[in-house]
Amino acid sequence: MNILVCDDDKEIVDAIGIYLENEGYTIFKAANGLEAIERIANHQIHLIIMDIMMPKMDGIRATMKIREENNIPLIMLSAKSEDYDKILGLNIGADDYMTKPFNPLELIARVKSQLRRYTTLGSLETKSHVYRTGGLEIDDESKIITVDGEAVHLTPVQYKILRLLTANAGRVFSIEEIYEKVWHEPSFNPENTVAVHIRKIREKIEINPKEPKYLKVMWGVGYKVEKI
Amino acid sequence: MNILVCDDDKEIVDAIGIYLENEGYTIFKAANGLEAIERIANHQIHLIIMDIMMPKMDGIRATMKIREENNIPLIMLSAKSEDYDKILGLNIGADDYMTKPFNPLELIARVKSQLRRYTTLGSLETKSHVYRTGGLEIDDESKIITVDGEAVHLTPVQYKILRLLTANAGRVFSIEEIYEKVWHEPSFNPENTVAVHIRKIREKIEINPKEPKYLKVMWGVGYKVEKI
DNA sequence: TGAATTTCTTAAGAATTTCTTAAGCGGTTA
DNA sequence: TAACCGCTTAAGAAATTCTTAAGAAATTCA
Helix, strand or coil, X not given: CEXXXXXXXXXHHHHHHHHHHXXXXXXXXXXXXXXXXXXXXXXXXXXXXXXXXXXXXXXXXXXXXXXXXXXXXXXXXXXXHHHHHHHCCCCCCCCEEEEECCCHHHHHHHHHHHHHHHEECCEECCCCCEEEECCEEEECCCCEEEECCEEECCCHHHHHHHHHHHHCCCCCECHHHHHHHHHCCCCCCCCCHHHHHHHHHHHHHCCCCCCCCCEEEECCCEEEXXXX | CEEEEECCCHHHHHHHHHHHXXXXXXXXXXXXXXXXXXXXXXXXXXXXXXXXXXXXXXXXHHHHHHHHCCCCCEEEEXXXXXXXXXXXXXXXXXXXEEEECCCHHHHHHHHHHHHHHHHCCCCCCCCCCEEEECCEEEECCCCEEEECCEEECCCHHHHHXXXXXHHCCCCCECXXXXXXXXXXXXXXXXXXXXHHHHHHHHHHHCCCCCCCCCEEEECCCEXXXXXX
């Protein structure tokens, strides 16, 4: 089981890491939300323990990003007790919360409790990684996209954009929003980078790109994938 | 039948070894989880008796690694009674548990009971050691790889990479993920070690390495073996 | 120990993807 | 209808990622 520990305080990260390694988990580390998201992209992470107060990208924002992109790991947020109310009542999609400083035994108990959901005889419970709308289907495990059963090859950026829109089919995303969610840069560029990618995606998934069936524009608002 | 006994206490290992050798089993020994994983890689082990408390890599972590990599031996975990609750409740994929110190007769009885699965040939309990996709077949027991019935020789690293990808055919693994799963190092190297091995594997299993049928690249994402 | 094999590093260049630019088109509004 | 703004489209430059070969380093085997 792979656990990502994310905190800007390196000592805390190391300490938690040691406790959990002793329990047999493999530990990955990150110092802020951005790094966390990067780790998730390249590693199979089963659970994240993340502080809410961090530079660059805090744990709350990171959690929302991860959830919005429909990434699957379990997320446990941690906060100093005085910041605890920040996460209470705020439904951001975390699986558990705990206050710092925490008792190592409690931490381990909670981690195990969370991971128990996943484990069925040692193997990972197979969550579905498939998003579908109409004849468009995205398999997030094999990274294969099919339109009416026919496989279509998308580049990584194209894939991420279409995945975002399809996983949230029906919802409109502004160009800036798409940029942020895909590039993980809080900045937004005024160029038409996104538009070009949209074009390319349409070229590949639409029968007639001029009259898109799936990837629609909402004039002056953004793009969406039709919920069918 | 080959049994691996894994405990950091050499006396215990030797004692168990003698009991089991008297029963006609062949004994392999290891002092910690890392050594155990190494033995499994190089020998055909049918059953492992492993302590949970060990230096370097404990039995819980070792069990999870072994299971995560789809290795097949039966695993019996042992623990001092005061550590017993560590393994209870945690469903990590072991086949049996027992507390130390154990009664030799009970140990032997349990070992026989576990191994009975293996000996009843043809029964549904015989675990498959074969991964297949299209004409590519990996027999994990004999470590023989065949392409369209023709045997192919791979080096250990090449074998492990191809086995990982084939056992999870269809799933894409990033280069970092492959590195971690094969080298068992949470580190990640920026060199193209993995890429070179991929090349060599293709050279051996593909008819035309330039247009691989099995081992495909997913640009900017990683590699996978096609599920056929 | 020496030879053979395996693994890792390096680096050049091939292939692919991504971004920028710019021109054209369509919808919207005054 | 004209002018504007936002979307579409194409083409090429820039950046990134992968492939491949060759040799050094490490390991294994006889």
